[in-house]
Amino acid sequence: MSGIRQNIEAIEQEILWFSSLLQNRFQSYFENTEFQNPAPPDLSSDDSTYASLIKKHNFGKDERAILILALIPHIRPQLLDLFFSKNELLDRGYTEFGGYLGKFHGGFLPTGETVMFILSGNDLESRLKAKSYFDKNHPFSIENILFLNQEEEFEPQMSAPLLISQKYLSLTMTCENSEPSYSVFPAKKIETSLEWEDLIIEKEVKKDIDQILSWIEHGSFMMNELGLSKKVKPGYRSLFYGPPGTGKTLTACLLAKTTGKDVYRVDLSIIVSKYIGETEKNLARIFDYAERHEWILFFDEADALFGKRSSGSSANDRFANQEISYLLQRIEDFPGVIILASNLKSNIDEAFSRRFQSMIYFGVPNQKNRHRIWSKIFDGPLKPEVNLDLSKLAADYEISGGSAINVYRYSALRALQRKSEFILKEDVIQGVQKEFQKEGRTI
Structure with missing residues (x-):
């Protein structure tokens, strides 16, 4: 049996179980009867990609329900049509179901509230337990399997959409890994076939680069074991500046290659939107995704967004400065490595300069x-x-x-x-x- 076929059969079993779970929850909720919680299928002897994921993390009944719920909009969306039930008293949908409508998708898309309803109904203790599955120390978050995509800071956490990461969506559906599509994601993975010996730079520059390598290797220990987290912000930020063609992009690629990480170059032409508020949303997507995947972020020609702030009083100036302020905050809070590249150091806003751990000049070679x-x-x-x-x-x-x-x-x-x-x-x-x-x- 092929890997994909075996995977499909495992997921089909899981869907049948989840469908029964969902029906029982609705019956219990609306008929005020005891909830019958069916046992999930036994996948202990199944070596499909889906079953292996469950066994690797020892996922229990609740976690399996959350995982398949995140997959269903992609593979069996009609299964969630039950949630379109109308509250006759209020002439609207049920708030406790959560959910949202997509821009193009006509079906019901689950949120954290949907998870809590399925797992807990109205039981407050169970609902609080359901929230714990989205803690940062849970495998869902650690492995970036699925997450709640909370864009609105002051709305309840569980009202956020439930999303499965691109990687695990591909793994569970096709048994293959996949990168986010560049057409819809404003950053692109960059790589190199070259090695450090191909990068010809001054010895002092290499010493500065070695500092970044050391941080990637020892940063977590320094922050957590040596107590540095109480004194400084997380992450490492570096400015690479100098004329074009002097090795800035190659260095970023080599840092990633050496440390086994991915480096993504942020496309500022996509990031900077003419629509008010869109730039912040684009930036939020990048930083959230990068943090979950432990990417190195590389902002090339950073002057476009990281340049000096305007002192004007027009609406455009105010919104531009608002975007920069938001960016500053996200950079300060980012726990990974961020590299900004610019031709001229003087083009970078002084407020950014103070936040760099290193500023490395890539000059024309002697x-x-x-x-x-x-x-x-x-x-x-x-x-x-x-x-x-x-x-x-x-x-x-x-x-x-x-x-x-x-x-x-x-x-x-x-x-x-x-x-x-x-x-x-x-x-x-x-x-x-x-x-x-x-x-x-x-x-």
Whole structure:
């Protein structure tokens, strides 16, 4: 039996049990009879992905009910139509059912209140126990399996939508892992095939980067065991600044690669919305998701949102400053690593600067490092012609690593067009000139 088919059969058993549980809860509630709590199916000998998840965390009856409830809108939404029952006395739905309507989904979508009704009815003690399943120390939260997506700070916690994470939705439905869709999520995972030896930077810069690595490794111990949590805010925040192509993005990728974490680059063009209030919601989604997954957040070209606040009094200025203030607070409270990248340190608001644990300058490499960069770049099948002196190239042209790669790309294409195994000096110089033109410089 295939893994997916086995998984489907396990979930079908769970749905049948949950359907019986739901019917019994409605009957007990409206007929004022004793609630008959049916036993869930025995999955002890089942090795499907779904059953393995339940056994791994030793989920009990309540937790299994919450898990399948979070899955049902994705696989059997009509099962929740019972919750559309109308309160004849008030001519509206029942408040105790919780739930909400989606933008496009026509069915009932569960909330924390829905969970409490199914598990507890009106029993207050049981309802309080049901809330405990959403504590931070529960496997639901620790493993980011499911959560209550509370966007409105002052509304009851259990009124928030019950959501299953993208990862576990994919695992339970297709037995495969999945990343959030970039089309609807304003951040994208970035990776590199390079290693630390490919990053050519000054020794002092590497020492500063090592501090971030040390924090990722020892930060939890320092905060919890050494009592640092009583003295400082959680997390680590660093500003990478300097000209384009000097290794800021590569460094963020290598930090993630070394520590086994994911790094997500935040797309500020999606984040900054023209609609009032939307920017905060977009930011909240990113920070909440990143905290649950222990991502490193990388804000490239951060000036767009982290720049200096306006002193104007217009409505636009006030809302822009409100967004920045919200962002400041989320950054301060974020327990993970946040990296901001900017071309100019002076572009970053002073209020942000005070919140960085480190500010690392990625400068244009010196002559010695430029020679190392050119040597690495030309260490391939296409060789420089005899009169192309890499030492002289490094001495004559002050250029970043990213720009040097562009030069190589240009000159390599020229060589391939000529069907040659050698890269010509004149093509390299022409490539350098094109890079200089981008920056408003001349050779």
